Amino acid sequence: MATLSQRHVVIERSQLPDLCVGCDSRAASVCNAIEDRDMARLAAITTSSEAPVGRVFIQEGESADNFFNITLGTARLFKLLPDGRRQITGFVGPGHFLGLAVSDTYAFSAEAMEPVRFCRFSRPRLRVLLDDFPALEKRLLEVAATELVAAQEQMLLLGRKTAVERLASFLLAQSVMGVPCGHPRAHLTLKMTRGDIADYLGLTIETISRTLTRLRNERLIDIPSTTDVIIRNHAALVNLAGGLNRSPTA
Amino acid sequence: MATLSQRHVVIERSQLPDLCVGCDSRAASVCNAIEDRDMARLAAITTSSEAPVGRVFIQEGESADNFFNITLGTARLFKLLPDGRRQITGFVGPGHFLGLAVSDTYAFSAEAMEPVRFCRFSRPRLRVLLDDFPALEKRLLEVAATELVAAQEQMLLLGRKTAVERLASFLLAQSVMGVPCGHPRAHLTLKMTRGDIADYLGLTIETISRTLTRLRNERLIDIPSTTDVIIRNHAALVNLAGGLNRSPTA
DNA sequence: CGGTCACTTGATCGTCTTCAATACCAGTGG
DNA sequence: CCACTGGTATTGAAGACGATCAAGTGACCG
Numbered sequence: 001m002a003t004l005s006q007r008h009v010v011i012e013r014s015q016l017p018d019l020c021v022g023c024d025s026r027a028a029s030v031c032n033a034i035e036d037r038d039m040a041r042l043a044a045i046t047t048s049s050e051a052p053v054g055r056v057f058i059q060e061g062e063s064a065d066n067f068f069n070i071t072l073g074t075a076r077l078f079k080l081l082p083d084g085r086r087q088i089t090g091f092v093g094p095g096h097f098l099g100l101a102v103s104d105t106y107a108f109s110a111e112a113m114e115p116v117r118f119c120r121f122s123r124p125r126l127r128v129l130l131d132d133f134p135a136l137e138k139r140l141l142e143v144a145a146t147e148l149v150a151a152q153e154q155m156l157l158l159g160r161k162t163a164v165e166r167l168a169s170f171l172l173a174q175s176v177m178g179v180p181c182g183h184p185r186a187h188l189t190l191k192m193t194r195g196d197i198a199d200y201l202g203l204t205i206e207t208i209s210r211t212l213t214r215l216r217n218e219r220l221i222d223i224p225s226t227t228d229v230i231i232r233n234h235a236a237l238v239n240l241a242g243g244l245n246r247s248p249t250a
Numbered sequence: 251m252a253t254l255s256q257r258h259v260v261i262e263r264s265q266l267p268d269l270c271v272g273c274d275s276r277a278a279s280v281c282n283a284i285e286d287r288d289m290a291r292l293a294a295i296t297t298s299s300e301a302p303v304g305r306v307f308i309q310e311g312e313s314a315d316n317f318f319n320i321t322l323g324t325a326r327l328f329k330l331l332p333d334g335r336r337q338i339t340g341f342v343g344p345g346h347f348l349g350l351a352v353s354d355t356y357a358f359s360a361e362a363m364e365p366v367r368f369c370r371f372s373r374p375r376l377r378v379l380l381d382d383f384p385a386l387e388k389r390l391l392e393v394a395a396t397e398l399v400a401a402q403e404q405m406l407l408l409g410r411k412t413a414v415e416r417l418a419s420f421l422l423a424q425s426v427m428g429v430p431c432g433h434p435r436a437h438l439t440l441k442m443t444r445g446d447i448a449d450y451l452g453l454t455i456e457t458i459s460r461t462l463t464r465l466r467n468e469r470l471i472d473i474p475s476t477t478d479v480i481i482r483n484h485a486a487l488v489n490l491a492g493g494l495n496r497s498p499t500a
Numbered sequence: 501c502g503g504t505c506a507c508t509t510g511a512t513c514g515t516c517t518t519c520a521a522t523a524c525c526a527g528t529g530g
Numbered sequence: 531c532c533a534c535t536g537g538t539a540t541t542g543a544a545g546a547c548g549a550t551c552a553a554g555t556g557a558c559c560g
């Protein structure tokens with residue numbers, strides 16, 4: 001088990017570019033954020049497991065006994081209302097930590113979108129580890145702060161942006177996902193369904209579909225297939241999205 | 251300066267009840283979260299300042315040079331869109347830390363709702379302090395995690411709840427604000443305007459007003475003055491709000 | 501080839517917004 | 531004491547954006 005998860009960790013790190021050391025978005029990746037020796041120590045106390053597509057491997061409200069470190073695949077994080085309305089709070093991939101919940105229960109659910117492999121370790125064990133490696137704790141704090149900033153941006157989106165603006169913001173965010181420093185990608189391959197996007201942006205499937213075709217008709221994007229989007233007019237999208245982290249001139 | 255802020259800190263702590271040591275919501279207060287000796291050390295490197303009502307003492311997009319620790323008063327945190335639309339991400343009072351931003355610029359603005367007094371200290375200084383006191387860092391992590399959970403709850407509210415549900419959730423949240431463990435207060439005195447509430451809940455002033463009167467007509471609340479709300483039917487509000495952190499039965 | 505699932509597109513509906521008028525309250529100065 | 535002012539809240543009427551309801555298309559797969 002230990003050796004298995006250890007190998008995953010190594011694979012993870014070797015996949016990541018070694019440049020971009022001083023980059024902002026580097027903090028977003030927990031993988032990059034942890035020293036090699038810490039990662040080894042981390043791997044030693046984890047148990048690796050897998051979740052098939054559709055499996056909810058973290059259930060909101062259940063006892064938050066474990067921390068998770070995704071090593072492969074993608075998952076959606078979401079919260080539900082009693083009548084089934086769903087809000088997706090994020091999509092997470094390799095390198096992401098889950099389970100920072102303070103209370104004794106998880107604050108959200110996590111469901112595998114692709115087959116997901118993750119390392120799991122108990123809270124007490126993490127506590128010990130954090131005591132031994134303050135650097136790890138520092139990094140975790142950075143990660144939490146990064147997510148907090150992202151959450152605030154999402155609040156702005158959900159509370160104040162129109163449908164087009166939300167979709168523009170979403171596409172732009174997707175275009176820089178996993179691109180540490182360089183230029184944003186123009187070709188996106190979405191791993192989520194329209195329903196996922198809708199529940200992430202606080203809209204409905206139909207509105208997502210309509211708005212996408214509208215953006216296509218206005219030549220801002222192309223949609224070669226339902227999973228692929230090509231950004232044709234990046235500047236216009238940025239403008240629509242509300243400047244994308246601009247400093248307000250008002 | 252140092253002695254001044256130190257006195258504030260002492261005042262802060264003495265105002266807080268010493269019970270409720272094992273309580274969940276204790277983590278939300280940074281004041282409670284820091285050891286006495288750490289607080290003294292903290293106070294030693296801070297400079298205390300004040301902001302009059304309406305003063306924006308943190309500006310989104312500006313260089314994030316300082317951390318802030320509110321010691322008196324209340325402030326609204328918000329983000330703006332280029333055309334002036336505002337999303338309030340939170341209301342913060344004494345004990346709250348600000349400036350956890352990872353990037354080199356603040357991710358939000360902060361404006362004094364009442365006269366605000368705060369201790370300010372530079373990031374490098376905080377870094378030194380965190381190195382000396384791992385316990386402080388651990389607490390900060392808890393605080394960040396708590397805020398993250400709150401942010402996710404707010405995303406659910408903004409993305410998926412109706413106007414009544416949002417207002418019900420808001421009133422209930424207000425009723426437990428500053429009440430660490432005990433029963434929620436029935437009598438609320440709101441420090442924010444309708445406009446603030448609107449920008450916090452992703453609605454308009456008019457909708458807030460209408461929805462409040464609707465709740466009053468349905469005998470769920472009373473509104474003795476524009477700033478005061480009395481919760482008459484707590485259970486009904488909880489039901490409206492969507493169970494309030496319930497574990498979804500679906 | 502039939503079935504399922506996801507997506508698209510159209511028509512209608514409802515909630516919240518927008519626009520507008522009025523009421524309210526505190527502070528200020530005549 | 532009362533009129534005046536500016537900010538804030540309430541209430542009404544009309545409008546818009548997105549939701550809902552519904553039908554149809556296309557891709558994938560047994």
